[in-house]
Amino acid sequence: MPTHASEPRLDRKTKTALIVFLIGVIASVAGLATWSAFSSTTSNSGNQFQTGSVTLTDNDSGTAMFNMTSARPGDTVSKCITVSYTGTLTSNVRLYGAATAGNGLDSYLDLKVTRGTFSGATPANMACTDGGGSSFVADSVTYSGGNGAGASGVMFNARMNLYPTTWTAGIVDAPGGTAEAWTNPESHVYRFEVTVANDNAAANKTHTQTFTWEAQDA
């Protein structure tokens, strides 16, 4: 017959003490649920949250700068568009665009983009001169980044098919090499000069282009 070890047993006094303790604990818990404590509140109201704004506009009034027809080698058209910033956040601006239609003429269009100001009032219809003394004046700053960027405010000077198409690849408005912090209010004039290349292969071609400025808070 196997032999079982004898288990320890609580004596009567110990059992009694344990029962009393458990009743006390239960009573304490039950008492808490039943009777609340004294309390008081304070608050902070009217907290407001508002985001900053990035607002960029131009003066094209919904009209395209260019409508070049039956162009020949050497033909040049120029327009000057004013881009204004009124956002509350300080922003950086980049230029890029998109070809929206055509059959390859952008490979034969020389595009030069120059930043500057007007010497007087802003001419109507995105013209670069009003014929009465106000004309485009290029900024005396130097741009870098390739595609013909250089002195006298020239940001781009290459064939139109090389114009960047995304923010990432965009032309940073960075006179002197440092991205300019646009603040409210700030405006700049951009002169676009387009010349048909002296290349017979440019004949009988078309192209449609969007030019975009994008501001992102810095």
Place this chain on the structure above:
Amino acid sequence: MLSRALPRLALAAAALVAVGGGASATFSAFSQTAGNQGNTFATASSFGPTCSNTTVAPYYMTGAEHGRISGGGGSGGWDAVTGTMTADSTVARSGSYSVKAAPSGAAAYVYRTFPVSPAEPDAMARFAIRLASLPGSNVSELFKFSAFTNGGSAVLGYDASSQKLTMTLKSSSAGTPSVVSSATAISAGTWYTIDVRYTNGSSPHTAEWRVDGVQQTTASATGTADKLYQAVFGTTVSATYTANYDDVVLSLNGTEYPMGAGKVLALAPDGMGTSVNPSSFQDDDGTVIDSTSWQRVDEIPMTSKLDYVTQVTAGGTSYAELTFANTTETCIRAVWVNFTNHNVSTTGGSNNPKLSLFDGSTEAFSYTTGWTQGTAGPYHFSGRASPASTPWTQSSLNGVVARFGYGTDIAPQPYLDAVVLEYEVQQ
């Protein structure tokens, strides 16, 4: 246990930070764009030459489009014609005719003489040349600019061994010539456009030249100051070849060099305008001019005097007006008026009729002398027409009219035999 759990918590926290960082890169900035859309660019369906919008002032110009090679007097076509020189209707670079030189062991040439006062220090020529076959021996003269005093010249020739054109410059008859060759050989039966500027008003004398627009080596030689004398097409010395010349322009303005490729075309009368006192004019059949009288003066070649219009009643304000066919060309650099006349007097006279060309209200050309040459004829007269405002345009040329008459002295009676406009178009 706690010492084992803490590193795991730190790792998890770092991972959360890393994820948060990635989200921050994607959505960190507000942005807005402004754009200019719908910019359209379109080129012409084909590119011809770009019109320079210049007006050339020729001293002489012809494509032989009037169909005759005439000389004499310095007022008509060429100043003189020597040897076998013809208007060729079978070979033409443009239009319907060219000037053909066919010397055969002899001289054959036409020339124009430049004014000697004021002295001309330089001159420009633009013409096209075509050799029917390549000569077997050297040709010393295909074209020549000559100097007035010292025997100098600038001469276009041909070198048989290299089959190239040559430019020979002499600053005097005794000077050592400067000879240069064209960059490439030429071919038989092919038109080549030649631009030449000859300068001898100071030292060194130079002959700048181009072949089909390609600049060639300039011939240069030191010499004393001289002035221009003649431009000669063909050869003044014995030679054998067949050369055609077309689209000829001579200018005393050296700055017009190089004109580059161009063509000389013709416009003939195609109707009657608004004549004044028309009863003062008659056709060759003795009837008063009418709406078909232009057909009496539109012949090409303008070598006939069988039909004509004549002024029969004197009147300084009377004229018969002719209109011309229209051109479709748009880049017109020069206009030249050609007309032929004769009269029936064998004794000459002092009549004073006039032929004018009007561009709007501007008299672009007029000719008053030379209506008393005699009965032989018809005699060829010509001159440059200047537009009311430069440059000539398609509309201004298409609007010109010729007016014949104005004679207050019509004895001997003047006969207008033909009128042809030649105009030069940039190519």
